[in-house]
Amino acid sequence: MEPSPENEPSAHLPDIPKTPAQKQRTYGPPVVTSTPQSNTYGAHAKDEVPQRASVLNRFLEDDVNDRVVLTLNDFATVILDLPSDWEVKENFDLSPESKAVKDAFEAYLKVAEGVPTGQGKRERVLYQPLANLLNTLRNGTGLVDNGIDEKLFYVQDPRPVLGSLLARKPDLGGIYAQLLQLAENRNLSTYLAKKKIVGVFWGLLLFFVEIKHRNGNFIGLSASKGGISSFGLQSLSREQSGALSSTETFPQSDMPPPASATTSTSSGKEDMAGVTIHQSGGKDMTVEVETSQLYEQKAEEELKEEENLTPTQGQRLTRIQCASYAKEMLSNGFIRNHAIGITADDDVFRFQYYDRSKVVESEAFRIVDEEWKKLFMAMVCQLNQLSSEKLGFIPNLHLDDFDYLRDPRQFAQDFKTNPEGLVGATYRFKCSDGHTRIFVIKRLLYRAEGIIGRASVVVEVECVCTESGCQWHGERKVIKISFPSRSRPSEDALIQEARSKAESTGELWALDHLPQIIDSITITYDESTVQGRLKALLKEKYEERVMRVTVLEKLHPLSELEDPKDFAQVFYDILQIHQWLYECVGILHRDLSSGNIMFRRKDGKIYGVLNDFDLSSRVQDMDAGPTSNHRTGTRPFMSPDLLNARWKGGHYYRHDLESLFYVMLCLACRYERPGVHTAEPRAYFKWFSGSDADVLDNKTSFLYSAFPEDLHIQPYFSSFKWWLKSIYRSIRCGYLESSKYSLEPDSDDEDSHFDWTTLNKHISYATIRSKMSLFEGKPLETHWAGWNPEH
Structure with a gap:
């Protein structure tokens, strides 16, 4: 679920944009001499754009419309890197007949199939049973181990995830289990309260789950046996699905706009509850946080609005909601390559993936089908085993001494409604001179919003590496990290070409008006990465990108x-x-x-x-x-x-x-x-x-x-x-x-x-x-x- 910001009475889902009526003619000469038009947009002027759901949803619409659908098998192997022989691997030997697994499935399905739809609050009774099921499927027991890489599904709704101006809130989230264990520590609890942290922020979220209770209709596959999906395909068993093409794309016309769908409601400014924090020295401090009752009220209003949506409207709403969570994960907190999510509508499920080039969905499937159930179990188990890099965080996030993903006490900055989530984070890059340097981010200068596109991040950093001979130690630099198309000429090559031209022709005045690049690093994605595997599978349907790190003088x-x-x-x-x-x-x-x-x-x-x-x-x-x-x-x-x-x-x-x-x-x-x-x-x-x-x-x-x-x-x-x-x-x-x-x-x-x-x-x-x-x-x-x- 997803509430609007307080200053927006209602955030209506925008209608599909229509080209304004104009005289029908072809504009310009009949040739294409540059990048073609695309409905994707990855870098709007963030400081200029009002942070409202109705505005940002428009930027997500194009990305969602250009999605690609994979078979569940392909999604598992390509996106989640599940071994093709997973059925014989010990790591995935979870028996559907084991008591823990069987009890977890029965508990969830009992609620999903036994509670009537259209009763507002009823959808939310699915949250904890599904969290229990997913946690059980991580290892077959549901018990939380003490391993540093252990992950956990938890209930996020009705509180929004922190770290953005919009109050977005997936129903379930995935985080490292150590975060919840640390929350039992009194010192950390005091720290979190001082920072007004009631839950997690986007930088800590590993994956998300959106839950519906509409008999599968909000995913596009009827929960009844033999139902027809919104795409006109009869629901298939796992064996039947194998006969389908491995990819399927859907044009914009597949998502007609709802007549009056809204993402949420807002109750405006409300009374805030005071929480007293006992500080050292005997002084108390009171901070204001929204009470659970207020969040409950907002969530209740959102659910009532969804009751009036048609299946087509509900599918559109659900896709935009999920894309909005992915957008926040990719645009706030730590720098990521991609984000992963799950949608559940009673016994119908779907996996989603979002990166800088494409939105990818798995086909819809039913967990009551025994074959689908086995693959679903293996996929959830695999999610728990993925490293932070395979979950989307760029591999350069330096975690040796500052494990932000597991212990938020490492952060130096205050957590406000829209914190500079990167400030204090440490990244490691191997520069062109052979030195591996460690940079701590001191200031966020610019960050693009969106999913598809270059997604430029510009930060002021300080070099803190201790490697001998590093001439940058203690110096401040500006670093830009972006994800441009691999086919495009690199920025540093073009700038160097221009500067060389100025020097060779004596036009030295031009040097004063060109940026000075200190270093440039290009990181490609091979087939060991999900981006490389997607390129191999989708070919021309997938735009190949690189991660480019450019070190610049400060302007x-x-x-x-x-x-x-x-x-x-x-x-x-x-x-x-x-x-x-x-x-x-x-x-x-x-x-x-x-x-x-x-x-x-x-x-x-x-x-x-x-x-x-x-x-x-x-x-x-x-x-x-x-x-x-x-x-x-x-x-x-x-x-x-x-x-x-x-x-x-x-x-x-x-x-x-x-x-x-x-x-x-x-x-x-x-x-x-x-x-x-x-x-x-x-x-x-x-x-x-x-x-x-x-x-x-x-x-x-x-x-x-x-x-x-x-x-x-x-x-x-x-x-x-x-x-x-x-x-x-x-x-x-x-x-x-x-x-x-x-x-x-x-x-x-x-x-x-x-x-x-x-x-x-x-x-x-x-x-x-x-x-x-x-x-x-x-x-x-x-x-x-x-x-x-x-x-």
């Missing part, structure tokens, strides 16, 4: 600027370095956003720096075809062309110029002054909270409306008014003129003369330079005079 964000003239010079610097990269080096950045425009201070001067080349491409390679299945750009700052699924023209340099305009516009209209937001609703809020279709529709109105839109520029940024209005007019004129043309293979000569690259010079380097080279009537510093005036 400054735009929010640290104070003088509007400094903002103007930084933006003009970005325009100049962008053009130089395009014309002289042959690199197109393709992802201008507020987070990628930074600055450095040098000799008392400020220089704008174009950062983050993860999505950049060599211009000469773009004609060869797409390099990734992931879109290029950050949604609020993207050109309408790139938001439109019908656009066939690829990514032009003028799309980046449009992004630069949107960055400046949002800064001037959404902030009272640097770092201080305007009051809600903030200008252009739909660009930061909608789907591709929503943002496209809103930006289309912004550019095509009969009357030019009034720009809501804040007084602090009033000196940008001429820039913004002038550039807005140019972009608007370009799009209005382009609406008269369609470039198709059989287009006439008049149409073919339209310049889509710059929208007939309305959005060109020369046009934008002519406006941005002056600020308040005075010239800004021009570093490069060799630019091509034809651009």
Whole structure:
């Protein structure tokens, strides 16, 4: 179950986005010269997006729609790494007839089959029996061993998991058993109470379980014998299932939107109970925590809402709920490659897997079928045996002295509603100079939200390694960890190519506007990993990624600027370095956003720096075809062309110029002054909270409306008014003129003369330079005079 945040009265599941009605035509030339459109999105502007379930659910919708379904056998062997000969392995010799196993199954099924559906609270009586069953299947006894790797299923609902702004709460969670044993320690209990920890946070969750009580209908397989699934396939035994294809994909149309489904309700601000903590020195401290009664009330309201859902609506709700838990596991706490979950609806079950490239489900199955039961038992047993790495945590999490996953006392920071869960964590990387270095994270600078995509994490770290000869010991660095497509050129290679070009041609000014990479490490996934096995199985259906660790110099964000003239010079610097990269080096950045425009201070001067080349491409390679299945750009700052699924023209340099305009516009209209937001609703809020279709529709109105839109520029940024209005007019004129043309293979000569690259010079380097080279009537510093005036 999943409640909304307190400030959201009801978080409605969004309808499937519909492309706004427009004149039907093909946009742009009939070629693809860049990354194709994709419905996946992995890096929205986190600090700009309201943390509401209804907003974030939109970002999960696309990922879930593009899921792949495996047979249960394939899921067990590929995802869980279950040996193919598991039936003869001693580790999996759990007899369904053993008393402990038999009693656990009977206890769960007695409740699942004996309690009528549609009675709200009744669903929750399944929680403890299922937790007992799953714990029994770990080792055949249900008893908790003292082993350091022993894992345990526990009841999480009705309390939310901590560590994110949204109060998400799977029904059951999986953690290391030592955490519960430690909770019996009085000192730890006091520690947890001081930190307002009532349960666990996302960084400690190993896997999750979502439970329904709708006769299998919320999974899509009737719990009655011989039922028909929502996919039109008759429910099959394990033997019959083997005749099916090992993978099955479902298009977006498979998930029609519910008429009025909601994820949850919220009772708003409520009275909080006080808990007295006895501290050393005889002083007491009272902290506020929500009472169990309040959580019970919220959970009861959620269950009542689910009673009104149709099976199709319930399946959609359940998938989005599970995806939301995976999103929190992947976006909060320790850095992970993937997350694993289970859905149970009475005697019908399904396993789920989420990584940076794909959402994978097992086929639905019934645990009352004896053959399925044996495989199910082996899979749960295997979950308990998986290492933290195979459960998704990147292998570089350093646990030798700081075992965070088992003992939260190691953490230094306070646990707030949205803690910087990475602060204090320690990671180990082997650098390119051969030294293995240990870094402790001191500050979280940026973390992308989402499941599919690069999932960039940028942190400030301190090197704490004790290896002799380490020149970094005690120094602060910035590290970016991301998961880009393996086919894409590496960021460090592109930046080094640009810096070498500047040095060899004497264009040394460019070095001041490019990031400095200290080191770069690329970690690939071979077939010993779940990602490698999925690639081998799914082939072109699975986008192969790498984990890239980039060590960078520290740069400054735009929010640290104070003088509007400094903002103007930084933006003009970005325009100049962008053009130089395009014309002289042959690199197109393709992802201008507020987070990628930074600055450095040098000799008392400020220089704008174009950062983050993860999505950049060599211009000469773009004609060869797409390099990734992931879109290029950050949604609020993207050109309408790139938001439109019908656009066939690829990514032009003028799309980046449009992004630069949107960055400046949002800064001037959404902030009272640097770092201080305007009051809600903030200008252009739909660009930061909608789907591709929503943002496209809103930006289309912004550019095509009969009357030019009034720009809501804040007084602090009033000196940008001429820039913004002038550039807005140019972009608007370009799009209005382009609406008269369609470039198709059989287009006439008049149409073919339209310049889509710059929208007939309305959005060109020369046009934008002519406006941005002056600020308040005075010239800004021009570093490069060799630019091509034809651009």
